[in-house]
Amino acid sequence: MTGTGPRERAVWQLFCDWCAASGRASLPTDPLTLAQFVAATPASQATQRRRVGVVNAIHARAGLPTPGRGEAVRQLIYDRRRGRLRERAIAAAGAITRLPDEGWPTALFASRDALLLVLAAAGLPATRMEALRIGDVCSDQSGHRILVRDENGGTLSTPDDLVHLGVSAVDIHRNWARIRSIQHRLSNPRFLAAFFRGESVPATGEAPPSLPLVTPVDRWGATPILDVPLSAPSIAHIVATHLAGAPVSHRPVNRPTPTLDPEDEAPEPPQVPELDPSMFSRGVAARYRAAQKLSGVSAALDDIEAKADRILADLLNLLSD
Structure with missing residues (x-):
């Protein structure tokens, strides 16, 4: 209680007496207890504000949360x-x-x-x-x-x-x-x-x-x-x-509706096309003919590669001379 005057000590003593009579703790206390104290001890608004200020100050000096900032207390004194x-x-x-x-x-x-x-x-x-x-x-x-x-x-x-x-x-x-x-x-x-x-x-x-x-x-x-x-x-x-009477309107999302009427007849299944029985043999014959025509391609590529190697070797010899 150091640093408080006589009026503050009187307010604090009143609060402590009320807490002791009602079986509550005065230090620390909670906003609900302080609100009940304000409601149980009628006084003018100025007096009630001073009482709440004294309780807040003592809690603040002790490093405790100030109970007078609670909404319930604020509603009682304002x-x-x-x-x-x-x-x-x-x-x-x-x-x-x-x-x-x-x-x-x-x-x-x-x-x-x-x-x-x-x-x-x-x-x-x-x-x-x-x-x-x-x-x-x-x-x-x-x-x-x-x-x-x-x-x-x-x-x-x-x-x-x-x-x-x-x-x-x-x-x-x-x-x-x-x-x-x-x-x-x-x-x-x-x-x-x-x-x-x-x-x-x-x-x-x-x-x-x-x-x-x-x-x-x-x-x-x-x-x-x-x-x-x-x-x-x-x-x-x-x-x-x-x-203000002007809320934002949210558009509803409609559920998807079926495209067909349930009473409608089911659609016909797709028809499977008929394949030509000789299609496979014709394909094999075409691939055989292509293989015959391209049989000399590997030899021709090998000859080209050999000629390229000779030309490169002649060029290197020329550069070295």
Whole structure:
């Protein structure tokens, strides 16, 4: 506690007393504990910000992560931020309800964008979404919200506004987890296309927890060979276009249709041409005649080579004289 004034020591003592009463650790602490402390000790925004600043400063002096940077704490002490997140949640819910739910790969992009919008409504920046792995996201016990582990070790949940607006973040996350499992285990996009058409797909189990939550997808529904995450600029662009009401449209890829009507008669098999029985003997005779005519070629080439050698020898003798 060296380097702190009386007011800072009083704030820190209040925090330590609350942690001791609730059975939590004060140093180090986590963003969720600090958020619960802020919620359990009502005060003005200025006072709450000062309390969070004191806890952050003491953790920083001890070389520990500052818990006050967690999203849950920031939402509690900033009314303006809560208002912006509520507006974003409303806009995200409206964009999710406008997403298409059929077509290939249109429905795949819609499922991805729905998850990104849900995470954006929770206040996650694009850089954090890029770093998310499958194991960083799960459903809460109520079954209405999804929990996201933030970079400071805390937990952030999707807002209840989505549930009130008819958007189930849990269903969106569960559907995307199944999609990522198929993408990882069955690399051919035709399996994922069959999944969206409601056809049977081989069992894949759960995706690895270390797998990137969102990966790039081309217009044919294929993913990269290596498991790389979707970049933060791409995520920010996707979310911004949806919230602005002008998302990028993805053209569906039509399934190939047969050229023949199933009721049509099968085509006749091709006819095998009949060969002349004397064709083989005529070919043998032609090759025999050619061999007779070319029988003297080897002797003529040998004579030419001998003459060339004599001419070369005479030329060398002339040059030496």
